[in-house]
Amino acid sequence: MVWATLARHLLMRPPAAQAAEPAMAAAMAARLQQAGQHRLGRSLAIRHVAAGSCNGCELELRAIQNMIYDLTQYGLSFTASPRHADILLITGVAARNMAEAVRQAREAMPDPVLVIAIGDCAVDGGVFKGSPAITGGAESILPVDLLISGCPPAPAQIIEGLLALVEAHGVESLAKD
Amino acid sequence: MTPVKCSESEWRNLSGEFVALWTSAGQAYALFDKGLFSTAVLDGGYPALSPRYPGADWFERLARDLNGHTAHGLSPARTAIEHFRAPDGSAPWPEFSVPPGEEVHQIAVGPIHAGIIEPGHFRFSVHGERVLSLQARLGYSHKGTLALMRGKSPRLAARFAARISGDATVAHGIAFARAAEAALELPVPPRAAYLRAVMAEIERIANHAGDIGAIAGDAGFAFLDARMARHRENFCNAAYAAFGHRLMMDNVIPGGVAGDIKTAGADEILRALDALETELPALTRIFEDYASLQDRLVGTGIIPHALAEQYAAGGFVGRASGRANDARKSPGYAPYDALEVAVPIETDGDVAARIRIRLAELIESNRLIRQSLAQMPEGQIAAAPPSGSGMGLGVAESFRGPVWHWLTLEAGMITDIFIADASTLHWPLLEHAAATGIVADFPLVNKSINASYSGVDL
Numbered sequence: 001m002v003w004a005t006l007a008r009h010l011l012m013r014p015p016a017a018q019a020a021e022p023a024m025a026a027a028m029a030a031r032l033q034q035a036g037q038h039r040l041g042r043s044l045a046i047r048h049v050a051a052g053s054c055n056g057c058e059l060e061l062r063a064i065q066n067m068i069y070d071l072t073q074y075g076l077s078f079t080a081s082p083r084h085a086d087i088l089l090i091t092g093v094a095a096r097n098m099a100e101a102v103r104q105a106r107e108a109m110p111d112p113v114l115v116i117a118i119g120d121c122a123v124d125g126g127v128f129k130g131s132p133a134i135t136g137g138a139e140s141i142l143p144v145d146l147l148i149s150g151c152p153p154a155p156a157q158i159i160e161g162l163l164a165l166v167e168a169h170g171v172e173s174l175a176k177d
Numbered sequence: 178m179t180p181v182k183c184s185e186s187e188w189r190n191l192s193g194e195f196v197a198l199w200t201s202a203g204q205a206y207a208l209f210d211k212g213l214f215s216t217a218v219l220d221g222g223y224p225a226l227s228p229r230y231p232g233a234d235w236f237e238r239l240a241r242d243l244n245g246h247t248a249h250g251l252s253p254a255r256t257a258i259e260h261f262r263a264p265d266g267s268a269p270w271p272e273f274s275v276p277p278g279e280e281v282h283q284i285a286v287g288p289i290h291a292g293i294i295e296p297g298h299f300r301f302s303v304h305g306e307r308v309l310s311l312q313a314r315l316g317y318s319h320k321g322t323l324a325l326m327r328g329k330s331p332r333l334a335a336r337f338a339a340r341i342s343g344d345a346t347v348a349h350g351i352a353f354a355r356a357a358e359a360a361l362e363l364p365v366p367p368r369a370a371y372l373r374a375v376m377a378e379i380e381r382i383a384n385h386a387g388d389i390g391a392i393a394g395d396a397g398f399a400f401l402d403a404r405m406a407r408h409r410e411n412f413c414n415a416a417y418a419a420f421g422h423r424l425m426m427d428n429v430i431p432g433g434v435a436g437d438i439k440t441a442g443a444d445e446i447l448r449a450l451d452a453l454e455t456e457l458p459a460l461t462r463i464f465e466d467y468a469s470l471q472d473r474l475v476g477t478g479i480i481p482h483a484l485a486e487q488y489a490a491g492g493f494v495g496r497a498s499g500r501a502n503d504a505r506k507s508p509g510y511a512p513y514d515a516l517e518v519a520v521p522i523e524t525d526g527d528v529a530a531r532i533r534i535r536l537a538e539l540i541e542s543n544r545l546i547r548q549s550l551a552q553m554p555e556g557q558i559a560a561a562p563p564s565g566s567g568m569g570l571g572v573a574e575s576f577r578g579p580v581w582h583w584l585t586l587e588a589g590m591i592t593d594i595f596i597a598d599a600s601t602l603h604w605p606l607l608e609h610a611a612a613t614g615i616v617a618d619f620p621l622v623n624k625s626i627n628a629s630y631s632g633v634d635l
Binding site for chain 1: 258288289291292293294295296316317318319320321322324325336337340341342343344346387391403406407409410413417423424426462629630631
């Protein structure tokens with residue numbers, strides 16, 4: 001069994017190398033180099049909270065971690081604990097049943113915290129606007145630093161948005177120095 | 178369609194396979210494999226079915242929380258969606274029952290979970306590493322979707338149907354459209370039926386690939402995760418090229434589909450299918466050959482056949498436990514009647530069996546897409562829904578099982594609607610399956626069933 005497997009692996013050709021869109025990757029990495037590192041060191045940790053989504057945005061958030069988009073190459077990664085997080089990333093409407101949990105997640109994070117709302121629902125409630133079961137978008141629970149619209153936004157849009165925020169805050173802190 | 182009206186005693190003695198239950202202004206409805214039954218709601222109450230059909234429990238709690246209707250005989254302990262209603266936002270936690278025994282303690286998880294997933298609260302009662310019981314408390318992502326759909330035309334309400342569960346947006350779109358089409362007796366152009374099938378099978382492949390990889394990743398096998406995520410990405414890109422949206426949201430509309438397939442998109446789909454077909458045998462061998470991976474998956478989270486039958490488990494959950502059900506075959510709908518769907522079956526009922534079913538379905542869906550593209554009829558892609566009245570029931574086989582949509586229309590407007598995702602019957606099975614193993618196996622068991630939160634929170 002072991003030999004058969006070993007032999008097969010020796011005979012198998014490796015899958016063709018897959019590259020991310022090189023232009024996009026290079027442009028984003030360059031921007032990050034300029035702006036983010038000054039203020040934020042080399043990495044930012046993201047705590048994601050689904051506050052009432054349909055799970056569409058979660059699919060695309062998982063996609064930005066695959067080998068094509070590879071979020072970690074920009075120094076951004078997801079973390080399980082809010083105590084380790086710099087960014088609170090909210091998807092979905094502000095469901096009344098989740099408001100308390102979102103507030104507690106924010107309180108558990110060390111300042112400074114950047115809050116990002118991803119997807120039309122988190123921006124303003126999206127198609128669910130006006131439902132009595134929700135209070136609106138993420139901003140109805142917390143002040144939000146960045147809105148990324150789309151239903152759901154494509155992975156490249158999400159990464160663009162995240163880097164734009166890092167950039168803006170990097171420039172801000174440069175100006176203060 | 179008209180449901181079979183039942184007296185209170187006939188209702189109590191309904192037999193067959195329980196599928197769903199909901200209430201409307203004056204009626205309670207029960208969907209069985211044999212058909213749709215109704216009984217009067219008197220003084221805000223109706224007889225509970227949950228004592229005989231445990232799967233009815235969640236539906237009865239939903240009916241209570243959404244419509245204020247009491248199921249007489251339902252144990253009142255758990256709510257479906259009525260959480261955190263204290264004005265100060267404080268959380269009145271319910272009592273979670275603890276199994277008897279010394280040194281039993283509880284692990285509370287959620288509503289915010291560790292990964293990138295939807296919210297829900299899990300309460301484990303454990304003895305050492307062994308899970309004695311799991312109670313899931315859901316309803317956190319309740320958005321009031323059903324209420325928003327009332328008073329809208331089917332075309333307008335389709336946007337909400339597409340957002341019941343984002344990973345099954347096409348399947349829910351189809352089930353909703355079919356319910357509206359049934360109520361209005363509106364025939365769908367054959368080309369539209371084929372385009373729906375192409376989208377539904379792309380959705381199935383994308384989800385199966387992503388989940389198989391994620392389970393392997395959770396067992397510490399990053400290579401399978403990376404390769405499967407790559408294939409998922411291929412299909413999302415192909416869906417974008419063919420239908421203009423990576424998840425194909427809002428492409429299914431009552432009467433047909435919103436847009437035709439783009440020529441370049443069809444080629445992109447075929448390329449994604451070729452890439453998957455080429456690599457799948459090697460990936461399957463890796464899944465089967467590596468003892469350390471199999472050790473985590475074989476015998477883990479077993480759902481016995483009898484339990485699957487009791488809850489009428491659908492999709493890969495039912496098929497891994499010896500149930501042959503597939504809505505594409507029975508009751509069946511166009512164009513699958515012309516495509517001869519092969520349904521794989523396993524009997525082990527564990528995590529490994531659920532993965533094997535999904536691996537087999539990757540191959541079958543691959544074939545179905547190729548066949549649909551090859552024999553796609555020419556013609557219109559949508560018919561305009563007339564402004565009629567009636568009641569309609571529609572089903573579609575999502576990647577995780579059948580999704581049912583029921584609605585009533587008056588003068589072209591939805592007066593009432595209910596949506597039953599396959600997850601509603603799978604959540605109790607997860608509770609059972611989790612209690613067969615240790616805490617560390619829970620992520621594998623959970624992912625292998627992958628019940629939707631949004632799909633049951635509504």
